[in-house]
Amino acid sequence: MIIRLLILCIIIFCSCSSTKPVATQVAPPPVLKARAEFRAAWVATVANINWPSKPGLSTAEQQAEAIRLIDSLKDLHFNAIVFQVRPQADALYKSDLEPWSYYLTGTQGKAPDPFYDPLDFWITAAHDRGLELHVWLNPYRAHHITGGPVTESSVVKKMPNLVVKLKEGYWWMDPALKGTQDHGVAVVMDLVKRYDIDGVHFDDYFYPYPSYNGNADFPDSTSWKEYQKKGGTLSRGDWRREAVNVFIERLYKEIKATKPFVKFGLSPFGMYRPGQPVPIPTGFDQYAELYADAKLWLNKGWIDYFSPQLYWTIRSAYSYPILLRWWEDENILHRHLWPGISLGTDTSARNTDETLNKIMITRGMIPQSPGVVHWHISSITRSPNMAKALISGPYKEDALVPSSPWLDASPPIMPDVQTAVEADSLIRITWSHTNAADVFRWVVYYQYGNQWNYQIFNRHDRFAILKVKENGRSLSHVAVTAVDRTGNESMRKDIQVQLTVAGIVPRSGWNAVEAKPYKSHKPVKITIHHEGSRSNINDDAAKHLRNVQIWGMGKDRNWSDIPYHFLIALDGTIYEGRNVNTAGETATEYDPSGHLLICCIGNFQEQEVPSAQLDALVRLIAYVSKKYRVPYETIASHRDYSKQTTCPGKNLYAYLENGYIKSQVKALLL
Template sequence: MHIKISPSALLLAIAVLFTSCGTPKKPKTAAKKPVVTTKPVTPKVPEPKVEVLKLNLPEVNREFRAAWVATVANINWPSRNNLSTEQQKVEALKILDLLKNANFNAVIFQARPSADAMYNSTIEPWSYFLTGEIGKAPTPYYDPLEFWILEAHKRGMELHVWLNPYRAHHTTGGAITSESLVKKMPEQIIKLKNGMHWMDPSDEKTQDHVSKVINDLVKRYDIDAVHIDDYFYPYREYNGGKDFPDNRTWNMYQKTGGNLSKADWRRANVNKFIKRIHDEIKAEKSYVQFGISPFGIWKPGFPEGIKGSSQYDELYADAKLWLNEGWLDYFSPQLYWKNDGPQSFPALLKWWESENSQKRHLYPGINTVGLNGVSDRPAEIVSQINTTRSVLKDAAGTIHYSVDGLSKTPAMLSAVSQAYKTPALVPLTPWIKTEPLEKPLLYIEKSGTSAVAKWNSKDFTEVFQWILYAKYGDVWETQIIEKSRISETLPLIKNGKKLNTVAVKSVDRLGNESAYDGKIIK
């Protein structure tokens, strides 16, 4: 191929070559030019102003509303231990829908009734109360705890895993087989006079085992809290009125130079366990709460005039210490008594509140099933709900024992539903630090006589619920909406008032609200 080069291009190439090969000449000194120290001024273009819509949104109602769902002895769920998987699911959904429709926002699900599992565990066997046989999985297979968590969260409700730390076998739990922990941990488990089997709370192997179970639950499941009840050392009547037979570990303690009294030694071991579980939960997932529902009386005479059993002296549970130290996120003393009498509900609630120096959540347990000594139980339960609101103000809450008190008594369900008429977020938990949620993005489309509000968030995975605000005239209407719903159709005219403003916030699993996005409807 021949390339034609113009004469001017050829001359230029030769000049460049000659210059690069020769000795460079020293440039002549030229007159210095003045140094320009200022850049030429360019006119500024004003940035577009982003109008921030300032709204005075109403505060959303807050109150903890929960019910215990007991699985031991098939008290609440499943109703029998021979139901099919589908029948179990139908019963579970019926309970969750009942609570959702009554504006409850949490369920306390008993996932470990007695050293067994209502979930897939490699540490403890499948529960007899689930399938009628210790160690037998549901057929067709599913994981009940996973199912309860998923369905509770779909409904905007928290799922708290409830377990008994030390009960190893219940009298209604069928034959003890090789799958049972009674056979696998014989040295740590003691048979009581009433036929129950109990783990020795002061045995380190017991503490390590229960710790392993709880850590496994926290790691593998998307739970909102771990909840333990009032069964520490067993009630004395479980052993025919006789002392708990823990001489083996007591003698070992004494041989190693221990100098506490037996009662103090027992309490010290339970105390150590409570603090350990709290710290381990927080180390794994700081947002998972730890709740305890101890027997409602610390000691007779506290407060003055209170009579009854002593958790401190009989169960070796110093629950007042746990509350004083803040080794929990919420505290639910079982105040299963009426408003007046030797175990006064308001007197006990006020006393526990006076002990709440760390300002943790105080959600009393109330006896929705069998409150004795009252002629109108629904009215008494509503009165107790109102008492908690009066005493605890914005941090109010109650846990109902149990869901059967609602599902099997229409008058009770109606009364409680009326007390919980307005939906509520859970109270804030400021001592648990979290990253603030992003402000959601709101879009409005007008269509005929309606406006369709649509929203979403960049951190959707961290969202638990939404709050939707709609203003008609001068009145705000508020909805608490489950996570899966990201749109709502709003009428442009309601009760003769025009829709003029819409706003939305996201809410995380601890009830923390994001900033809002708002739109004016024109």
């Protein structure tokens, strides 16, 4: 087929040089920009909600479960995981500060056997698939009622002065104690320093929910009296809130001082206080009962992203869009507002639609940095309806994590891009970067016809394979960008892809003599000739061309060169003729100025046109039409401009007359 004989001519356009490296990135932007939207899911380990499925699984079983979960998110075009690594002052990673988690091995303090570091495993697997990994910690919970017996390695036993027991069996670290704050900061900063994480995340558990303590007040009388004894003047509620505020602010500053790109995210209870905003009815008051001043943290910018848990339905009394708008109005420093949403256990079509609608509402209300966090991963992976609805709907296209310009607004330099023909109908795009460690993802933009699209590639990827034609349209442009850890996208390396034909034999290949000077022109039409002498496929075409040139430049014609710009032998070999920017010459009455002349060797008044020669003619016309911007609609023949000739012969002219050549060229150019 004609298409299989196409290869690609790649022209790389670069900007003018400059003493500043960034200046070399100047290039026109692609028509399409990759979507930026935070798409995350919580992975809960407390009570083995999501992973591992139960305590005590083998290392291989744990890793297999993890890969299935991570792959499912990748396949659904998620780009972040919020992974719980500290459910009860323990660790799902190797720590010198806290014991191995009961939820991992079934025994608190016992390492996996064979040994591996689960957090390191999750980070590597996530990053290799283009997903960020945010570590999720519960800052104050010391022991959960599902967490097995309290062991000697537990903070309950090792730091008894920092913990209190609640009436429902939980143990809680006292947030007001400096020792609690120091230990919590040490745990977080240990993670930040030792692991290649993308974020640190707290949920809504600060002071415990009242139900954890039988609806009684938090048992911190000892620390409260000590505060008063030292002259403290705050009310008990303000004192508790101040303790949490100091902890949040301190953590944010220490994270940024150590690794500025690591995001700090909080996911508080979805409503700030009853009646705020006014249409919202009375209800749970996190400010007064969890002592969480979530509005203050957002107002002060002590977070990089904020994920209030807006689990209520869109049309409920606790309206999703009303609450989201209220939080957005409080987002005065323009941090990311990525609400938490929940499918719950109801996977019906109605509830699935509710989730999709929340995603679309968020896009509409926060277009500059949309995104949501899904509670929780199993509500997606165990719901085929939900997974199908996401990937066929709002998550059909892959997306980057939105950038965080307050952390870093400097994009990486653009990648270096190389191209090569992979096969007759494929092109390989390869790229590299002078600072690959600065790159987290790559974006390859491409254009078929008038339609732009893109693919997002992961940090270790270095090539893409694209088809020459897709859905009947030809590949025309490719652009590659680099994206760093904070979501900054580089300028693009822009490539124009032009159709050409395999093996055009240059003038030197048929021993052409040097042309004489002749008038220049700009081709605006394509005109087909035949050479006029009967030929055989086994004839030496190169020798024949040399003879035609010598004859034409002789005293009989006195032409400046061989009269045609390209010539095609019976076997489909294409030869370079005179310079395309030099007008052709003819023995008939028409002026060939402005005509790009293509000659098929042979006499097609007498002989049939071989299929190889006809295919080559179509490919060559498509090539010159695109390369020299000569409209293919102008294709005509010598006889259409001169009454003195039958050129290019009735058998070749028939393919012009019935529209075959023009239709085939059009198909290649679409």
